[in-house]
Amino acid sequence: MKHRTRVDMTMSSRQTLRHAYLKSLNASGALKRARNKIGASSATLVLTLHRIIPDDAIASCRSPRGMVLRESAFHSLLSYLNEHATCVKPEDIDRQEGSSPRPRVLITFDDGWLDNFAIAAPILAEFGMSACFFAVTGYVGHSQPFWPERALGLVRTLYDSKSPISVQDVFAHLVDAEGTPLSPAPLREEDLLSWLKQFAPETICTAIQDAEKHLANSMAISQPDPWERLMTWDQMHDLTRAGHSIGSHTATHALLTQLTSDEVSSELTTSSAELQHRMMSEHVEDRWIAYPNGFTDNRVRELTAKCGYQYGFTTMSGLWHKESEPLAIPRVNVWDGSVLSPEGKFDESYLEYALFFRPLLAGSL
Ligand SMILES: [Zn+2]
16 A cells, blocks of 8 residues: 555556446447346346445545445436336335336445435435345444444555555554465555455454554544444334335344354344344345345355345345345445546446446346
8 A cells, every 4th residue: 555656557547448448338339238138137236335425525434445435426326227227125126017128226235324324315215216224233323333444544544644654564463374464565455455354353453453552642543434333223213214124234244154154143143133123114124134245155045044034135246037046146336436437427338337237247137
């Protein structure tokens, strides 16, 4: 992260190439053909969103960029879907209504962030759309619930203050299974996060906490934005009253493939029992789960079925058919980069590529 300028220059030439590629796909009609092809099929396109942040607060949002969609872009996205797609209600995931030339789209949100309630829900209401919100039941109402925001807050502070302390120094005492520490080479934020994910959350949090304490005297560590907290049960009740659904995102956002079978079962049953107990509503999808980070495999899916879940949502790109595995439903992640050009303008070519063209390549119709 010390060499961000060099990385940015590479990115910008990549962005220029990508821009030219998308515009040529658009000019050839390929993007619209992809949309029509999905529309003519019975497939459902499931979207994953995480955080919806006001445009003027994007800079202070500490979440990984792949999780953040600015408010204006979310509005433009829904306006586009309103015009060109059919947004299905979560409870209608299985219901097939005649043939329509419009793609069937289901909107989902992971983690249960406060901004989903405060910023996204009013915009969903404006378009009369319903979504499923996957909640981490053990952290409902918590502020700063996850370590990636704290880790990125720390490394961005180090970078911005031109500190002589590097991110490698902060995590120097963590070594992977082969005894190798974090690579000394320049790192992208997503590479740092995926390297850290091999350690237990407590280990990562301790390392971050120690570094925050150590640095507190010499620099101001970036603070969480006002929405860096999870919705309360009351706020989730309000969402269900407005026609939305709440599903499970486990009890503690544990990465299920890294747990023992007993631990997986405990995460799954604790979370669904909590949803049933707290929500008491017909709109609770207590048999729906979004696997944290999309981490799932055959063993996890078998346990998920055993624990009574019916639908499992992954982070693999693609389209879902009623006939295909309901515990491995592909989804398309939507963030600023999916719908905005490099200049930050909402661009339909980007949206149609991310939502229709790529998922169509990833899964057969
Ligand atoms: Zn999550």
